[in-house]
Amino acid sequence: MLLAHLYRWPDKMQPQEYHKAAPALRPGTSFRNQSSGDFEQQASLLSGWNQDYVxxxxxxxxxxxTELHVQGMHLFHEFTSQSLFQHGQLPESVIAIGVPLALQNxxxxxxAPSSTQSLHVFSGRNGFEFYSPTGLLMAGIALERQELLAYMGEAGEQxxxxxxxxxxxxRMPESQLTPLRELMTGAFDMLRSNPALIHQPVAMQSLKHHVLQQVAAVLAGETSDAHATSAASKCWNMLGESRQFVQQHYDxxxxxxxxxxxxxISRRSLQYSFQHYLHTNPVAYLRAERLNGVRRMLKTANSVTEAAAxxxxxxxxxxxxxxxxMFGELPSxxxxxxxSLN
Structure with missing residues (x-):
């Protein structure tokens, strides 16, 4: 994993410490929608995910x-209009997966290359890294590990x-992903049209039961394709080294x-990799990294000029x-x- 290359962790919280700081899934029931015009604010909307966006x-x-909390289960739809580098980590007690509902690239x-035919496993000891494309709508599910095990049979733990x-x-066959995708879109459509459903314990328990069944079935029948991911993995390594190099030479x-x-590597290889996987060119990428550096520094700098220089x-x-x-507003x-927030 290249989390250390892609993001410099705050001194007070190393990756392995995330599970200590992350809250458990909410025990109650709630349904809400939160919008954002700021990508850093967006990163904080999913509680317990410890995310950072660039x-x-x-x-x-x-x-x-848009998220639903039901008795320790968390379902959500997240939309992000711009392409981002996402980094995060969940507690060890939580199993979280996601499937894109819509994306432009x-x-x-x-x-590994991500598409609507991919199941994203966000859980893991080293956290996750995601170059998310523009116009991404992701459906996500987070469950308590112990509850999911009850639906996975004797070999579930292993x-x-x-x-x-x-x-x-x-990589998942369409026949496996379709039921999960339809459940995630159908449930949210019903809750938007009839919010009173969240106050009906029988309905919420039924939804939780169906989600647990679907997730257990998908994870029990998982497949992978190492050949398809090898080229993207090499590119991902290169991007991690690129980000680290830029951050170390900000001056x-x-x-x-x-x-x-x-x-x-040659200029041609670099150009191809960035264009093919990030849909941008190296010059634009380098400029974006530096502009994000300025934006982060504006939280603590004495002036815009200081951060820019x-x-x-x-x-x-x-x-x-x-x-x-880049960001739709002036640095000032x-x-x-x-x-004003401090």
Missing amino acids: QLSSGAFKGYV AGIFCG QLSRVCRDSHLL SPISVADLCQHLD HWGFWHFGHFSQEYKK TTFKRLR
């Missing part, structure tokens, strides 16, 4: 999370430990030539235009908004 595509961010999940040891992607702008030399932007007019194109607006 925006890579340009434009104002729009997102929402393929993504990369833990080194199977669940194997499948959910590390976060990864599973001196990194060029495409610098990146090629560091990775020991720290990340190598020395033409303030050009920087402001690039920042607004972000700075004032973040200050």
